[in-house]
Amino acid sequence: MNGPAEPACWLSSLPSGDNELELTFRDPAGQLRLTADCALRQIRPSAEEETRAFLASPMRAALERSGDLIPSRIASPDTYSSIAPGELWLEHPRIDPISYPWEWTTAQWRAAAEVTLRVASQAIAAGWTLKDATPLNILFAGPRPILVDVLSFERRDPGSTVWLAYGQFVRTFLLPLVAAKYLSWPLHATLFARDGYEPGEIYKALPFWRRFTPDLIDVVTLATRFEHRGATQSGSKKRSSAADPELATHILEKRIARLGKQIRHAAGEQGRSQWSRYEQSASHYRPADVAAKQQFVKRALGISRPAHVLDIGANTGTYSLMAAESGAEVVALESDSAALEALWQNAAREKRPITALVANIARPTPAAGWRNREHLSLLDRLTGKFDLVLMLAVIHHLILREQLPLAHIAGLCAHLTRRWLLLEWVPPADPMFQEWLRGRDDLYGHLTEDDLSRAFAPFFVTIDRTELGNGRVLLLLQRTPEQAATTPLAQAPPTESNPP
């Protein structure tokens, strides 16, 4: 779940005063603190009895065993000086880095939704319920989604046929997937929709005939109609029903099953993209070049022996998988979600510790939420955490498409890696470089490997180098000692509804 202890303690690096981060401030039942290698959750007195009952339940143990729920144990005041006697605190392992739903692929959304429904179903069977059901309560530990909000559980009224988190599940899981499938609204737009989409928003945007699709007629069309009627009547009074407990359980199970079916339909097959077929279609790479590149990467992994690797522009994950097979925990960034989907599926199938994020390092995910302090920016989550950063066949994207000067790219690399950088230099003669040069020869056509070396020299020294048959150059760089000793940018802790 978590890697080895990190060099910097989160608490000590938290901004203070006006810049203090807003952690789990919405939940009346508790709050969260992060330490270097665990998450501590304070339970407020009003939620203490319910939490203790949950901890003692066989359901909690079963969910933890299955890997669907973050492990919890009662934190001892003897271990943590910040815990006052008599207070109830829980200790969870840290999942690092945090990934937010707006950085997931469609398949990751589906996996997160399915784990939520699985947990909800088991909770219902055991006499409990989830009081909230949002993607923000799920973190990916490697490729695996895990429910991290243990305060989401509450004992349910046995006669109630209402799942109060149903509306939130539909708004935050189902409707974003529906919008992505039928309206091409990108999933990363959920960055601006903390509570998802209202049925009425989707209803208005859907073509008329689509509103009557069997999977949408209840959660979009009828819900919108009832919404109007409800708004003109008594407002949104929350009510539950009294029914035979056996019948109530049956109704809730059917509701969960239908949601599962709707999620499966909404998160249908992903299409292909230029980059998801890149490795099969790359004409500028002969088999001998591919073999030489893989050999160099293996050698670099052998020299650097990284525990944490960041793969920037990971594509379908060939080199992320190599790094993971060498024993490293990997974070793979890729802006093409179809390519990253293939990576995530491979990692999930082979159970490799690879966290896949849809992200563009040139336009990294910004901080978001209340006062921009609920959700961390991508760089806040990544800076200074990696022993090795891979930038394979990426630098020409940054130069030509993002128009970034080499010195700025070098500066970012120096912030991201603690020690090693594996870089692929793509010269102007390369077909891919030429494809994006587009008449800007005066600006970029003169760039050479020497220019690259000069830009990176203030931060790195070259340890190993090889030139491939296609003219590309692979470089293993190491941070210079004075740079390596520099404290990385301040790190900031995560938030979601209640995450560790």
Added chain:
Amino acid sequence: MGSGRGAHRTLRSPAGHMRLLRVFPLVLILVGAVLLFERPAYGYADPGTGLLAIQAAGSALVATGWYLRRKIYALFHRQAAAKREAGELPDSADGEDTSNP
């Protein structure tokens, strides 16, 4: 839910079918009544107005299926029911849940 044998006996004649048709609206009314006896419930997440109503409507549908499941099952398994009446099949085959998904 009543005895499976009783249900099968009811279904053997056209009069039995008529009786079932009379029972159906009664069950709907009962289910509706059950769902109308509501009391306030308070949640952490906003349940929404329309989506809460969808739950109530879905509950009514599933509850109807729940109450009628033996009868619905019997409608499609009359032959098996007849054999069971004759003692050729055990009672345990009865009562499968065919309520609404």
